[in-house]
Amino acid sequence: MKRNKYIVAALLFAGLHFQSCVNIEIEPINRVKDTEIFGSETGLFTYRSQMYCELPIEDFKYAHDKLFNDHNCTKSINSLAGESISRDVSGADTEKVGYWEEAYTLIRRANYFIEHLPEYEYIHGPERIKHLLGEAYFIRAYTCFALAKRYGGIPIVQRVLQYPEESIEDLQLPRNSEEETWDAIAADFDYAIANMDETGLRGTANKYVAAAYKSRAMLYAGCIARYNTITLRDNRNTLVCGIPASRANDYFKQSYEAAKIMEGKYSLYLKSWKADDKEAQYKNFLEIFSQNKAADHSEIIFVKDFNEPESVSSWDAYHVPLQGKGPNGYSQETNPTLDFVELFDGIDKDAKGKFANLDASGHYRYFDNTMEPFQNAEPRLRATVIFPGDIWKSMVIEIRRGIYTGPITGGISRFLAENATTAYTSTQVYKDNKLILSADANQKPYEISPGIFMNPAGLTGTFNSGTTCLTGFSLRKLLDESVPTELVRERYCTTSWIDMRYAEVLLNRAEAACELFIAGEGNAYRTDAYNCIREIRQRAGADPLNDEVGINMDVVRNERKKELAFEHKAWWDMRRWRTIEKEQNTQVYRIIMPFYIKENGKYIFDVRLDEKNKKYTFNTKWYYQEIPSSEISKNPNIIQNPGY
């Protein structure tokens, strides 16, 4: 026993002393090292994929109440912009979730990439390194742009912050001025434009992608400088909300120049387009979006691909017309308003520019069918919304509010007064049993003539309640018509999101040019704006503009609303123009309701305020959104935006 003790003691003694001779300076083999990521193409691909995945793209999986990458986006910001109304959107609103922490995580990833990648130049070569760095600059700019348009000035972080080497107090960065923020975004895009290759992998940035986004971002900045009236300074006297108006022209020029770089590099999609052929122009406009995976698509600049099974959305399931309802039971979340439809050409309008549904004596006009008022509509409009009675997925999309059974001698007078929000079920004509409506989709056929029955409402609506078409129109744009109904399910949609297309670049260029012309920078800008708008309108099949004298801000902005409708752009555009508070000031949007006339077998269209009486009032404090309060508790140097 005693001997054993000595042995144990000796072993322990020796063990303690020999240990120090072993080299423990080896890197842990169970962790991925920088050399493995930055030293190999596969490693780089992984790192960059992560960044692109986290990019704040407002695609099919973005909604104001969920933010990015959410599968269950039944709402969309299209229904905040007056383009459409939705049963799930009760009125004007703003984003319900803050976007901050995720943004700075992504910015940190980009900064880490920028700081460490140059150490591996010996592997990738200087040219490749330049392009890759450009991607990180692009990602940082894109992310800061998403922050700036929401919050104004933000803390600009262009290096990897080190904790715990730096103290918390040193890392509690204050907000930079809004001007500095936009300038930093411009500088990052400029780096990308100057250093990147002309092409890159699909879904990643290149020189021209960066230029396109620069034109978008600088348009924002210019509008803030010109139209914003909310200002805020923090205790360092930094102007965190608002940009001096004197900077407006500079930003618009940057936007214009960036858009001009793109000339000749991309072009509008015209594969199926034919002059003076409305059907071909309609098909062509649909193909811009249905050909979203085509490699030779000349208009796509930046795309986020959706593919089964690794990345899918639920867009089709939520936004198809009721007749195309899939197995999950959703549909009809987007109902384009008449106010939106009236922006387009080819519809019979009265002196006020509104759809002419009444004759000279103030009685309803008769139409042979529900498609008649839209037979000459601009092809772009037909490719954007489904008219009542138009064909979609080989179905006639039947939209009818009810059947009028009353007398028609002397004409039919309006069912309700102009600007009334009364439900049809409360009108006198309904109480007199002259209006046959349907409570919901379980319809009771009405005998319109002996032995011949007709459902009061169309198959897609409109019913008094429940899931139904709310406006007389349904969405066509961005819906995949090739998918059979049984596959219109949540998390099945594989339509790729075109985040930037050449049409927007032309519109950015036209808008910046028009702003510069109005600011007195010369007639050449107006000519250029006119040419851009002409190109867009020609492709769309719209009526040509008379001449360039007709170019003004309204023309340019309306063109943008029409061309980019339902692409999640209009709401942000109206915000930066600072016009949304004027439009949405106890605003109720207008709808159009077709009725079948029993006496003569024709249709009338009742134009009225939304029957659901959804009132839109935009709160001006939303121009600068609320910074998440958790960020302010973490960092007392960040000052909250006004009004929160």
Add this chain to the structure above:
Amino acid sequence: MKTIKQIILVVLLMSGFTSCFEIDNYDEPKETLQGKIVAKNTGAPIQTQTGSEGIRIKILEYSWSDNPTPYYFNCIQDGTFNNTKIFKGNYNIEPLGAFVPLLIKDASGAIVKDETKTVDINGTTKLTFEVEPFLNIEWVGEPVKNANGTVTAQVKVTRGTDHQDYQKNLTDIYLFVSNNSYAGNNNYISNYSTKETYSGNAGNSVLGATVSITTKALPTDRVFFLRVGARIDVMTDGIQRYNYSTIQSVDLR
């Protein structure tokens, strides 16, 4: 064994109580800050709506930080405020509402005017802020009941300040109808209330004149509260705020 179980039980129970014996290292806030916002020239209280879009009081506590996070509370609709749960300390107090701001900075951020108040709050602190409202809204007579069930109100809207930056266009006059006495832009019945909207400078010709606004047809079984709000195209604290008349009730029974 029995005793051991009892001991364990007692120890467990005691552990449950321990957290109750912790004492907060701060005294509870029990100082009072109260006061009113009045018009500079007439001394009349500034009418406002309830909630954060009426007048709200911004306070900055400088006792322990020179860059404090602001704390806000809202005025009562008659232009008074009363907060009985304030920590003892040194504060800067600035009301924000539909009147010429008390703190104005020029384009470079230099302070042009500062009529905010910095005080030590200890016990009850009473403050009166004299401000220049953008608009004054006065009733002209009582609201009149019409035969068709509507009610017509007459008001006179005048500018309350000659500050040149706050002579912007009148954008709307709103007759708010409510079931309770808190009528205002955040509490009205939209089916009964009426809004007159003016585009461009069209509204300015209404200033100083007597304006009649009529509600929609009202049910005749109750008392309604009427109030008129008007605003100019100026945002304070991010929001285009209303100036208000006093509240009148109309008994339609």
